[in-house]
Amino acid sequence: MTTEKFPALVVRREGKSEATIAIEQLSRSELPPGDVVIEVEYSSLNYKDALACHAHPGVVRQLPHVPGIDCAGKVIESEVEEFSVGDPVLVTGYNFGSGAWGGYSAEVRVPASWVVPRPETLSPREAMIYGTAGFTAAQCVHAIQHHGIEPDRGEVVVTGATGGVGSIAVALLAKLDYTVVAVTGKPEYTDLLLKLGAQRIIGREDVDDHSDKQLLPSQWSAAVDTVGGNTLATLLRSTAYRGCVTACGLVGGDTLPLTVYPFILRGVTLSGIDSAKCPRGPRMEIWDLLSGAWNVAEQLEPLAREVSLNQVSSEVEAMLAGKNHGRILVRPVVD
Known part of the structure; x- marks a missing residue:
């Protein structure tokens, strides 16, 4: 297994103090168990992520934690036949970013059942404009x-x-x-x-x-x-x-x-409407619609802007204060 390090946004708490978030360098061996490793190209910032960054007990089950309830990227390691290295994929829902580490990381490892093949009509950026x-x-x-x-x-x-x-x-x-x-x-x-x-x-x-x-x-x-x-x-x-x-x-x-x-x-x-536990059949149907007959990614482009990991903290505070609008895309890089 590779020992190369990659950046991730990690939430921690020491004792009874306030939770803190910081960019850390992780290795693949530190990722949680799963069948598929994904190189993340984009994630996004959602209200649930803002709560996770503050270690909200209704969202985060244990610390340390990596927020990010969705991501889009490509497979870089797979233990199942359904996915091969290089496959474009996305993840939304399940325990991703809440019970399990999420997408604010350059690499993630998840169960194969959480992974959705990314429709070829959607770029990773467009997939996370939806997210x-x-x-x-x-x-x-x-x-x-x-x-x-x-x-x-x-x-x-x-x-x-x-x-x-x-x-x-x-x-x-x-x-x-x-x-x-x-x-x-x-x-x-x-x-x-x-x-x-x-x-x-x-x-x-x-x-x-x-x-x-x-x-x-x-x-x-x-x-x-x-x-x-x-x-x-x-x-x-x-x-x-x-x-x-x-x-x-x-x-x-x-x-x-x-x-x-x-x-x-x-x-x-x-x-x-529950997104986290949506069954796979309806989940695939929704993504087929968003990438086909219902595709509005181009119209949504003016709503989207990108931030890096080191900008997430300020965006979280703005979101919790009700000052954000549109879609904030998170790239797992450090500026």
Whole structure:
């Protein structure tokens, strides 16, 4: 086995002190067990990664830890027939970057069952412009479609529209001819959201009703919610008959202040979206769509910017403060 060193971003904690992150030089022998070693070309920064960088106990199971819940690259070592050296691949979900070391490393070792052949129509950069955020957004759109919500049913609202999941959901829905309403607290990005395909932009306060009304006037045929909490409750109370609300985030809270009336009087469906444990069949279907009929990578390019490992820390703090937008791509190099 090679003894060459490579850079990785490692989270550690000494005693009861605050967790720290630092770039360290690792060797392949230090990587966790697995069947496939991947040379990482790109990873990305997601909210879960920001929490992992602070050793959040709901994300990181043990320290030391390498964050990064997705990556794209090529195989450099394989113990299984399914993958050969040089194969372009990607990894999203499972325990990658949470229970197991993740993509903020120039090399990763993972179980073969976690590895997805990267579609030839996607470069590694494009694959990570999507990343876990795009995979999640596509699952939301897929759920809305499979609930029978056609574009002519009315507006579809997307919360957190300047974030990774939200912005990609806007682009995907627009490509599929839905009328998209983007929700954001960052009006300075209005032009960007319109270019992605949003028909109109509204503020966070428009989907954050704190009244005790059990139902609100019907507004949406469907929704993609990345926020949770009272925002999700507001969307459910204001979704039209037989509508569908997909939920994939909790930055606004992990409780749902709601009665059952949206479900039993309007027949609204709340569809939970989980990316980490998505079965392989649906996982492959989503990547086929993102690399084919649903490919919006070119439209998303203005949202993407690259950072190196030594820039991750400042980007994490900006993300936790709600100051980031779009997609932040992480290259496992040191500037």
